[in-house]
Amino acid sequence: MTRGGVPATRTLDHLTVTKISVGPMDNNAYLLRCGDDQVLVDAANDAPALLELIGPAGLSAVVTTHRHGDHWQALSAVVEATGARSLAHADDATEIPVVTDTLAEGDKVRVGECELEVIHIVGHTPGSIALLYRDPNGHGHLWTGDSLFPGGVGNTQKDAARFASLIDDVEHKLFDRLPDDTWFYPGHGKDSTLGTERPHLAEWRERGW
Template sequence: MPYTGDVTRGGPAATRALEHLSITKLSVGPMDNNAYLLRCGDDQVLIDAANDAPALLEVIGAAGLSAVLTTHRHGDHWQALAAVVEATGARSLAHTADAAEIPVVTGTLDDRDKVPVGDCELEVIHLVGHTPGSIALLYRDPSGHGHLWTGDSLFPGGVGNTQKDETRFRSLIDDVEHKLFDRLPDDTWFYPGHGKDSTLGAERPHLAEWRERGW
């Protein structure tokens, strides 16, 4: 079956194989969170140990894990973090501005930091608004288009929740527009913290509409 990014809570994981990197997407927990296992060579990292540690550890398997990257401080994105770190010995990394609210953080990240996954590399992009330390993670595929993990900062249909706070919304929509849409091409595929994937090209025509509506 070709990868579509459509997974359901409690259902099977979906894996996308790029030339150098494989991406396994799994939906876990009562809030239908997405967790992503990335593998390059013999190295694996997990984006958001959101919930259901046994399911995550089953997907991780015997290959182990070098790091867990948490996209932001909200608890639905790290319920399984402590258990996964304890079981695998992985590093736990999060943005400096959110790290104090996340258990078991062993190292911090800042904008434009690079995180290795074997011979592959993820670039940290700081997006302020959903939380002070929300991040996206970008893989620039040398053999294809970009791949972007956006946490709860960007979804198909809009940016993340800012609780009707106008200052936070302006910060988030500005960061998403200037750091993502202005920098990356339309074929960039993005993987959000909940729900289905999309591309920047599919969402780009709606940026002005999102800004106008205020969410």
């Protein structure tokens, strides 16, 4: 999808996922709805568009996947307008304008009766996270921020230690734990599945990015 385009919606049995692209860097923001509750993943930019998407149903929380500024430009405005909690991993929280509660590995973020598991992925930033929803009637759904994209892991600025940490966490915490039909939603660009990307893990390690 493109910035300013029509949001894309995927309806699961219990959770509805709406994806919108915002801002000059075409960031993806995701509105998750379960029952009467809504949670936003990355208030990246364009607060008016996000608030229109949220609508009168309101918002219980915004989860910021990591500290980089293109992922939180609209955060303060969205939190002020909705009264939502602002959640981020403790290791990135001081670099994000407003954080009301910090997250850690294994924490759960509730969206109504649905539950998102926090997975700490170190490398793109110290406090990057992914969020996992295990659909009881289907496959898993994973929001990866800038840690995993179709075609590779996130940018580590050619820092070998950061890349090693990132590829290790992505491989061991995501690919080793979750099946091929797990659908993932990155911070920019198109979605994919772990099964589509799995054959390329060794290639990513070899090239170093």
